């Protein structure tokens with residue numbers, strides 16, 4: 001505990017004077033009264049005045065077992081007594097080794113190599129560069145495989161490589177002149193199908209589009225990149241069942257790689273440890289971050305196969321080294337938090353106990369269908385999106401300036417819940433450890449806020 005700290009008003013003033021917040025309209029931020037989160041406890045956050053809030057978005061999609069979990073707290077303290085940081089450049093350390101072994105054990109079969117970095121964007125960036133380099137130096141090189149396929153609405157992080165893959169106009173359009181071109185496949189988003197089709201009559205024509213795209217660029221695609229099962233930042237877009245399996249089959253048929261960005265969906269979020277498991281898919285690259293440390297510390301991992309590794313497994317003189325690394329990649333404190341996070345999954349049988357919570361969320365979501373401005377409800381595991389629309393019939397969106405989603409978020413805060421909507425899609429993503437009463441309370445608050453904010457908003 002800090003022995004003394006400036007009072008809340010001083011902190012707010014200093015924040016406004018010196019901080020620049022991520023993905024934040026700073027003038028709006030300055031106009032509101034910044035909330036100072038000082039402590040956490042399980043699924044709750046506590047502000048500087050002692051008010052409690054449910055953590056409805058797991059502190060940005062990463063908290064898994066709750067805040068101040070005794071097992072994870074203790075593991076970090078224990079690691080701290082040994083060493084806080086050393087490097088994997090030319091050295092190794094026990095926690096990173098043990099974690100690599102345990103990640104391989106739990107990941108889809110065949111992913112046997114772990115490359116560490118420190119955030120989700122780098123986990124994907126590493127996969128892109130590894131795939132690109134692999135084709136140039138594998139035994140029978142295919143250097144013309146230098147392009148990537150990404151989906152509409154894709155979000156893979158904020159580095160220039162990841163932004164190139166990005167398909168969220170609001171985030172990515174500004175930077176187009178800086179980016180490398182990608183081949184864009186349609187987002188498998190059934191509520192707003194970009195092909196204008198309807199399930200199930202469509203026969204998943206969006207998959208045929210990927211097939212066509214790869215067929216039109218024979219031997220030119222290094223990898224297809226996907227957020228498997230659920231596209232997060234696109235608005236919690238749940239893919240139709242069988243899409244991922246179909247995509248894996250198509251990438252194999254065209255002899256290209258599949259990169260699975262499980263930064264958001266990994267570590268139990270969709271109901272299984274990894275989302276790829278749900279369709280029995282092993283990708284060529286599996287990108288992990290966010291939940292890997294239980295939402296405690298920045299750590300990321302890119303897993304790949306022995307086949308990929310073998311193409312890099314040479315002496316310095318051969319010039320095949322992967323010339324990429326991050327100072328804090330595989331940091332011991334982060335690795336200790338990650339090992340403890342995996343241990344808690346077992347000790348608390350987190351995944352086994354998730355089912356009833358997923359069902360409770362499902363039934364509570366159904367109530368929203370009665371609200372006239374709820375256009376679509378999407379859920380997989382303990383991850384849901386509630387899409388608010390101006391007009392249900394036409395699916396017309398609210399005008400942007402009305403900030404309907406943001407207003408629901410602000411009202412929820414007054415009622416003791418913190419959520420961060422994506423535009424007018426309300427994101428429901430609490431820690432997996434949330435209990436039934438808290439889940440009920442969270443859904444009560446969201447329901448009330450949606451009603452209050454959208455009532456009387458005529459089309």
Ligand SMILES: *Cc1c(COP(=O)(O)O)cnc(C)c1O
Nearest residue numbers: 119120121155156157232263264
């Ligand atoms: C959050 C996210 C990222 C980026 O992770 P950072 O740790 O914020 O860099 C990448 N991919 C997906 C799917 C994400 O949700």
